[in-house]
Amino acid sequence: MSKDYKDNLPITRTKFMEEFRRYQKGSVSRRHFLGVTGLGTAMAVLGGAVPGLSSRPAQAFGDLGDRMVFSTWPNYHNPVNMEEFTEATGVNIQVNAFGSNEEMLAKLQAGGAGWDVFVPTNYTISTYVELGLIQELDLSRLPNYDPGAQNPVFAGPATVNGKVYAVPKNWGTTGIVVNTNEVSPAPTSWKEFFDITMGAGSGHTIVHDYQLTTIGAALCAHGFSFNSVDPGELAKAEKLLIDSKPHLFAITSDYQPGMRSGDAWMSICWTGDGKQLNTDLPEMQYVVASDGGELWSDFYAIPTDAPHVDAAYAFINYMQDPFIQVRDFSVHGYPTSDARVDAMLPESIINDPILYPAKELMDGLEFGAAATLTDPGRAEVIARFKAA
């Protein structure tokens, strides 16, 4: 039974006013949040640019139930947004954090995951559609989503065979974070990354526990495509990885603790983590490699067997509100593909070279490919590398 929330407009107008007041109270904790996150200073500038609440579309919520399950990535949301959604709708959000798209796919494939909303990455969506694991979205239920405001480069993968299965969350790049106190000059390519790892920086490098980025980096170092599934090229990448293994500090996607403790000097790194590390420790530099790497975008999507579809739509719609997106950004530091959000961000952020790398570096990056996700060869290479 799906219910249009406009049915309940008279009741929810009062609810909306309640929400409005909570919002005003909530703004205190927002400042608090900006203070404790690394982006505080930048966001202080931003504060003036954030439009008043009046510009938020009036949201009315019908009976959405009291809970939903949301599967996403670590360090990727502003808790204030989540709490506010729960206060406004009565829907409690159970959050699961994942380490890789493969793991998400494994859970959905096994069935009975019970998720209502999850955050897949661009290259996985066509596979989810093919396997019948996600639903086509009814965009009329997402009035906050503005297709015209989206950068098609990042929003594009959500459309499969002319149907929209997801709406964009954030995008970013996969590059290298370097502690320049220890490694100077910083590497500019994946080739240099592995050379330093097996040379002067031995014992201080982290690679991800994630086939896409780790195999991708080794492939780029050889001059191959980040997405290659060619057995010959994969064999060379595997050899490079296994040769470098004794020189690695760790194989983990949770690389911030190692970088912060000084044990690790270099790591494969995503935009937001690079930004967070650089803000706290200026010697940490984020490098987009000249020999390639990944460009990615994440999405909100609803699994086919989602038990709370109404809550799922309400949540995604809420998260598409530009103001809410800015608040999310203030915590995680990943850009969005939404021009309405960019318009709210100050010049200093739009010109940040970590968040928005130079065009010539961006041109060398590739989106992950669908074949990369499901290729058994790549799955086995990373498993053998870890078990070696």
Place this chain on the structure above:
Amino acid sequence: MTGQEKKGRWVTAAMLTPSAIWFLLLLVLPLIVVAVFSFGERAPHGGYSPAFTFEQYANLPSRLKAFQNTLIIAPLGTFLCLLVAYPLAYFLAVKVHEKWRLLLLVLVIVPFWTSLLIRTYAWIFILGGKGLPALFEMIGIDDLRLINTPGAVVIGIVYGYLPLMVFPVFVSLEKLDKKLLEASNDLGGSPFRTFLQITLPLSIPGMATGCMLVFILLMGEFLIPAFLGGGKVFFVGNALVDLFLQSRNWAFGSAVATSLVIIMLVVVTVYMRLMMRASAHRDDVSIL
């Protein structure tokens, strides 16, 4: 058969049914599924597709290192656990005044109130560069690497599993008949000799139980090596997590799991035999 006996059988059967169903549904059935899957193939998009092939078992050597690590570090961790736990259990059972005993026993359990995951995560910072190595640097020991080494994994294991070893040993030491110690003393045995010939042999059942508990759990461990080994100290448990959650190769994962179960059965059987022989031997001695 009298009516009484018949009734008794019915009661026994009725009382055993829940646990029988439990074991059937949650142990026997899943084991059969795993065994069947291990002869299958990985489906194109991951998962399982039916087949009959020994390919998965032929691929086992690619995980040799994981089996080696597990079969070295699990017994080593068990042994070190015993070394650390025994004096503690001895102190609690024999030395400590009765009015403190309960409190101290509770303190042994207190760590269980926090999830092992969180406690193990804390060790990442203790063993990391700004933790213990920074302290060692102050006394002139430079460039000490603790985190992400087999040593770190062993430390994590001893820390995490210690209570499981302390309790069985404590129980066997507490039951120890103090009169035997007095008798040994009266007959001129030194305290050390009394310990070697009376206390130690009589606590073997507790040690055996503790070792079994710790060893079996360690064979399936994946969390501690993942956190404190930094992905570089790899157990069979980690290989299984990878195969099911990352590669989604259920067939090969099942083959690895089946092999692990078989290895454990063999090791545990041999261990039980040895223990039974040891205790039978001890009975002979006591008769003499």
